[in-house]
Amino acid sequence: MISAVLIDVVNALGGVGLFLFGMIWLTDGLRGLAGQTLRNTLSRFTNTPLSGAVTGAATTALIQSSSATTVTAVGFVSAGLLTFPQALGIIFGANIGTTMTGWLATILGFKLDLGQITLPLVFLGALARLFGGARLPLIGTAVAGFALIFLGIDIVKSSLAAFQGIVTPTDFPQDSLIGRVELILIGALITVVTQSSSAGVIAALAALGAGAISLPQGLAMVIGMDVGTTVTAAIATLGGSTATRRTGLSHVIYNCLTGLMAFFLLSPYNALVGAQGLHLDSQIALVAFHSGFNILGVILILPFTGAFAKLVTLIVRDRGNALTAALGRQMLKDPNAALDAVVSSLDAVVKAQFEFLAKRLEHREATHDDTDRLREIGDAITELRNFVDGIPAMRSDDPAAARLVSVLHVIDHLGRLYFRCTQEQSLTAFSLDNRLRRLSAILRSLTAEAASATNLAATEARLNRVRRLLRAQREVYRTRIFGHATRRAVSGDTLGQRLDAARWLHRVSYHLWRIEHHMVTIHEGLAPASPRREAALDVMED
Known part of the structure; x- marks a missing residue:
């Protein structure tokens, strides 16, 4: 019994690893295909924080990488092509764009179950990488990454399904004030370990589908996963340029404020989902909450982008050699x-x-x-x-x-x-x-x-x-x-x-x-x- 459980746990972790590799390959392929188009789009359509938010959300959803969008925005600020408030719009929008991974996984991975066609796609992607010209290897990388994402989801689903009836919502902190805080901390820890909020959301969706956690527990964990990305952002800015450090601090402050807002929305949202006559699939409800509080956070912060930028600039002063302040590892x-x-x-x-x-x-x-x-x-x-x-x-x-x-x-x-x-x-x-x-x-x-x-x-x-x-x-x-x-x-x-x-x-x-x-x-x-x-x-x- 113990050995069977251990095997299922290892398989689930392997599925998460495949998902992460898939995300990396998909992002690398799409970034390579986007090339200069990504940079031109970000610089051309980012005249205001609002247009920056829309552009940041769209490009992040397209290339499946908020970090790539953010790094490009930081480079533009360093080069003087964008102002810091304009770049903040991109950063806020990237938070919305990254929630699209949850929708992709829910609809294609959990509902349509694409796991059966993933291996042929991996084979086609490998052929494209081996025998392609200039752009075909990039397409092959993206296709293989796309396939690995759903192969990983399929493995996580099947592995966690074995825990149905063994691991139940009672094994996790309950839906109380203290329990929600504990669940948020668990979600944040998952993101810190995997370095990806998307991987945490996939794990929560799989656990929800297997009945291991309830929807209220999953909602609290998703908040933690969103907040947990701030740790990665903070670490990434250590020793960086002034623009990079300001970007990292902006990400931390914004995500913490958004997480606090989402915490107070838990009870109303649970009541809405549980309302009589409203038959909403629990996995759809989870990703809808994830996208919803991020969208609401952007809507609330955009009118105050200028003041927010001044606050961050006041906190993060220029340091080191002023001539090379734009440089960051x-x-x-x-x-x-x-x-x-x-x-x-x-x-x-x-x-x-x-x-x-x-x-x-x-x-x-x-x-x-x-x-x-x-x-x-x-x-x-x-x-x-x-x-x-x-x-x-x-x-x-x-x-x-x-x-x-x-x-x-x-x-x-x-x-x-x-x-x-x-x-x-x-x-x-x-x-x-x-x-x-x-x-x-x-x-x-x-x-x-x-x-x-x-x-x-x-x-x-x-x-x-x-x-x-x-x-x-x-x-x-x-x-x-x-x-x-x-x-x-x-x-x-x-x-x-x-x-x-x-x-x-x-x-x-x-x-x-x-x-x-x-x-x-x-x-x-x-x-x-x-x-x-x-x-x-x-x-x-x-």
Whole structure:
């Protein structure tokens, strides 16, 4: 008897595992198929918190992943494409979209019983992955995931059916005030262990179908499962960017408030379902309650989205290096979201580097604040480089891969420009010669202008012209200064300082131009220059 029960328990757990694998594969396949469409939809139709909620619910229901929707929204906030209140709408809507899994499982898994056709679908999905082209493997992954979901449900159903009459609602906390709290805690624990509220809902539906729990007990557990997702959200934001941490806190506060509201709705809903003449299937009633209190929560919170966003912003302050506040390890799950955050940080670092250089060219002696600012810029470049190293590998034909190439070029030139800014001897040598002073003034003026320019293409063209001017002047100056040296007009040390200063101006102008060139490429979605072209330019400008 004990061994048979143990086998059924193990089988039920295996069914939950199959369901979770199915959800992962289905999500991966659908996300890959959606591709840029998902990002375009979220950015295009999220003008207000209300439209964000609708879009977030629809996209989450489509790709079966609230985390994918949320990560994309966080990336948009980090990149400045969405405001935080707009992203909150997406996050609220994602909570509604994730309840669609319960409806899918109830109607197709428990009512229509698709478990019998799942194995052929797994086989077809495997064939598509093995022999497909670009998109067919993604379709195969989604089909196999879809099949595993219902295979898992079928196994959970059959395993828990063996407990019918053995495990009854009396074995669980009863439908009292204390009992409801205990049931909510049980539901939250299930979600924390499985890392999926959907898996918990499936288990509750199966237990309800087997008569192991009553509908009131299942309703309380579902509330706990919804609240339990906040633990996952809170853990995921540890060490994340400011936008990620604000998103995680928003998720925690919102789900806890929604769970509290749902707790007070338990008695009225139980009375409604138990009303005479209303014959509502218990499993349908469970998923309807799950969707219903999430929809009601969104309706109630949307008018106060602005105030809610201000509260969260007040609680979660910016920390660490302000130049890289957009970066968060959580975004590495989505290369496009990670690149959005990187580009946002690049904009900030480029602006800071240009402003610093313009200031140093104007004031020859470095102050304590200058030293601190340069160190902050250097730390930001290092952090950017390390973050980019963590972005998952992409296919060569992926548009994001071309974007990443330009990002790497910018980081490389920022690092080399940073090194030039540490060369104090060259920065102080301009006062030794009137020509060097005039040339440095030209570079300073254009650098200051470039730091706040909005027309990147026009600025790049001007930087290129100055780069050519300084390259020509470097050769003219070199000839001129050697003429002075033959007449013993300058000492050997002074000669070396002036030549280094002229070379410094030319090399700095080159880095400024290439940084601006690649930023244009990034923002306008152009193809990056070939590595051979970049190498040739480096050799030519050395």
